[in-house]
Amino acid sequence: MPPLGDQPAGHFADRLAALVAEHETQIVLGLDPDPNRLWPEAVERAHGVAEQHPGPAATAAVAVLYHCRAVIDAVAPAVVAVKPQIACFERLGAPGWGVLRAVVEHARRAGLLVLADAKRGDIDVTATAYAHGFFGGFPTPFGHVDGLRADALTVAPYMGADTITPFLSEARRIDAGLFVLVRTSNPGAADVEDEPLARGGALWERVAELAHGLGRPGPASGLHDVGAVVGATAPQHLARARDLLPRSVFLLPGIGAQGGRIADLAPAFAPGRAAGLVTASRSIVRAHEQHGGSPAGAARAEAERLREAAWSLA
């Protein structure tokens, strides 16, 4: 991994806001590679080198690497960050984690931020251990073990604030940030997140308050280094979330495949364009299945279409 100096220094939200302004985009490319749905060229190339990477997991991991590199190359001009879905790498075991690191390096060379979507959450020392892996690593008797040096990580709030602060401490060592799950895009969000509280409001609103209290504003952007995951499929919650989290960057999944519409996202952008990041994965990567053309060309066109739609709103 590159040393810290290779990443731009400064508060996470300031770095993000500068990139959003420079590239005129709020789109985040979700990388959820399924070995059964990769771009055909990546699969063919992986079959061609299968002898060098024996075993289904190693070959599938190489195919995932080729695929992710091609997607990033096609889409980079239209997006500000990639959001690797860690599950899709983790299920390939050790080769998957090796490829995740290579994908992160490729995205960084393309000038993109890396938002690791892992939804981790655990008590004190365990949270710190996860954070070591996703952020700056940790010292051992065998030398410093590098972390992934992600620019941000998604975290789960069920266990409370003391399970989030260890992630934040490690993130801040390398000017990274967090995105706390607040109101997600799945129907089951009604089961727990929407539960009405005795004090008034829904549980997710309480979690929003906790997330707000943990953030620190960047001196340039005024935006916090603790953002929130707020699903684009429930736009009625966006304005309320913005009231509770006036300085947080919202990571907005659910556009496209899950049914959310960009036009409904305006409240997310109120504090500035960098305050609303629209994530899209399948709708970009599988655009050729809908619209025809080459996978790369269709992905680029769809990412550009999303970019314009979001940029024109703010």
Place this chain on the structure above:
Amino acid sequence: MPPLGDQPAGHFADRLAALVAEHETQIVLGLDPDPNRLWPEAVERAHGVAEQHPGPAATAAVAVLYHCRAVIDAVAPAVVAVKPQIACFERLGAPGWGVLRAVVEHARRAGLLVLADAKRGDIDVTATAYAHGFFGGFPTPFGHVDGLRADALTVAPYMGADTITPFLSEARRIDAGLFVLVRTSNPGAADVEDEPLARGGALWERVAELAHGLGRPGPASGLHDVGAVVGATAPQHLARARDLLPRSVFLLPGIGAQGGRIADLAPAFAPGRAAGLVTASRSIVRAHEQHGGSPAGAARAEAERLREAAWSLA
């Protein structure tokens, strides 16, 4: 990984109950290896083979493997399962995931169940991807990618029931189970889990009801394949949790280093001895720091002490 036939078949809770009865123990060995706190012999041996495993992460991973094997060998007669803390392997990247697989194989050869402590949680396809990795794997164009074949996995409930059921579907394909986070052992559990609801009760009680609704009883034991993580540091909640989860196996962290006492755990064991699994990690692995003696001897003695204390309660 061994084929499915090498694992005993049958409902997770029935397999667990049979092992608890056979080995007369409800103790689960937590494996939270910190490269800075390993047994000295493991560190020395890893230094000796560092040339074959170049780089800090690879050498640290080998040290972790030697350490975990030695701990398992020392403690196996007194425990029914191991609970690898996935964060501690994940932060070592690809070598860490390779070693995790080897530790799981070692524990299985020692006749122990494997409860993967990962606290994962995500929407539909992503939850399934995580479950592929921890349970039975998945088919790809490059062949079947093996999963870890864990006997059970801890999962996080914040995002709702539809983020738990995909894990359960994959678990049941290999007769595995889940443990849902219900009321955890950290002080911050008060922030979200204890939040009073408008319908009455605390949030964690609502989550307990959800977990109860997802489980299916084993024909032999009557215990569910969806268990609950209930911290041993808040014994006042144990009786209430048992009311809400009359057939669930409780995974009880917090004994020892976190201050919980075995004598307070009696309500957990009400449906039978296998319904309360007492996890201990640091108090076993670092017993020699407290009580002197060799690391292996002290660990074995402490595990045996815990075994007797829990067994005598039920």
